Amino acid sequence: MSADSYDLVVIGAGSGGVRAARMAATYGAKVAIVEEFRVGGTCVIRGCVPKKLYVYASRFHDMFDVASSFGWQVDASFDWPTLVANKEKEITRLESAYTANLEKPGVEIIKDRAVVTGANSVHLVGQDRDLTARYILVATGGHPYIPPIPGAELGITSNEAFDLPALPHSILIEGGGYIAVEFATIFAGLGVNTTIIYRGSRILRTFDDDMAIGLEAGLTDRGIKLIYQTTIKSLAKSGNDIVATFSDGVSAPYGAVMFATGRTPNVKGLGLEKVGVKLTAMGAIAVDAYSQSSVPSIYAVGDVTGRAALTPVAIREGWYFAETVFNNNPLAVDHSQIPTAVFADPEIGVIGLTETEAATHGDIDVYVARFRPMMNTLSTRTERMVLKLIVGANGGKVLGCHILGPGAAEMIQLVAIPLGMAATKADFDRAMALHPSAAEELVTFKAPSYTYRNGQKVGG
Secondary structure, three states: OOOOEEEEEEEOOOHHHHHHHHHHHHOOOOEEEEEOOOOOHHHHHHOHHHHHHHHHHHHHHHHHHHHHHHOOOOOOOOOHHHHHHHHHHHHHHHHHHHHHHHHOOOOEEEEOOEEEEEOOEEEEOOOOEEEEEEEEEEOOOEEEOOOOOOOHHHOEOHHHHOOOOOOOOEEEEEOOOHHHHHHHHHHHHOOOEEEEEEOOOOOOOOOOHHHHHHHHHHHHHOOOEEEEOOOEEEEEEEOOEEEEEEOOOOEEEEOEEEEOOOEEEOOOOOOOHHHOOOEOOOOOEOOOOOOEOOOOOEEEOHHHHOOOOOHHHHHHHHHHHHHHHHOOOOOOOOOOOOOEEEOOOOOEEEEEOOHHHHHOOOOEEEEEEEEOOHHHOOOOOOOOEEEEEEEEOOOOEEEEEEEEOOOHHHHHHHHHHHHHOOOEHHHHHHOOOOOOOOHHHHHOOOOOOEEEEOOEEEOO
């Protein structure tokens, strides 16, 4: 095998690509991974990790708010540059760890831009060099979508939000998905006057109604303004501010404008269509259950496939690709039971069917608990926590679990285990409650809050 010939060339050193490359090398393959930016991808560099760190920073506002009810007197101030610098230090540490994990099994890391030139060939643009490979894996992820409006270049996306030179006095965030509400929580918690504008009639439209309604109330309680059924038509500079003109003709100035209007697969300029790789209607790489594209030697994993744009899913897809191709152990990822979290305030954790979805699958029982989190009971805060269990009629299989409130993400990760085992209501009932905890509500439900029979809601 020549120096420029490999068993596998991976394009993109994000979560999915790194796992696939590392596992393939562990199985004895000669592997190169090509990355034009930084090792770690969106999650590590400009996604999940810095976002969670910034969410932690923003939550101190709530902690200080209730501190006095526990006898604490707090005089606190916030310094944005300190957070940005410490974030950068942490993601640099993680990038080094990712790099070491690749180098240990012998993966060659190539810093360049790659273009697919054939079923078994890749061109390195910067080095003007060609590589050959038995297999090519595309793991290039996605990028934020920016609406094609006048002045769009004046706005920012999640890519830039982590490294602003200073916090704006106000921010307008366009979007109604998890990225929009998470960044709204971050900015509002750090003292920025925050507004969400969304073309729909409610945030988180794909989530269970109780989760979306509860989050909306929580955001409003934190002073975040919500503008529905409206879009940004144009942006213009006015002094140090940006003036947004809305679809209803109203204009208003903001310190910053952020687009959180979805993400687009990174396929442009990769040469995929020229070599016969088919794309979906949404511009993602079309793959089968084993992540194989329409060209047998070319595979794809992660966000670029348009399946589930979540880091653990990309990692699992990369792992199973390596098992299938390099370990003679064909494995297909089950995308049906994926826990999801929204790191807003209040936090949301969900898995399985929503109430609306489950009601179309047959008769169901719905259990709902609403109460003030114990942290707030000594204060005047009125925010409610919501835990919902959706079950097949008369104690059947648990079809969905939805949690709104502190610790929701941690709880839903553990709920994913019994749901993956097809647990029934009786299985949950057998678990002993841990008191005092919010999660104990999931194992102490006695009677349904309401039911659905023949598609009709009964009670509640």
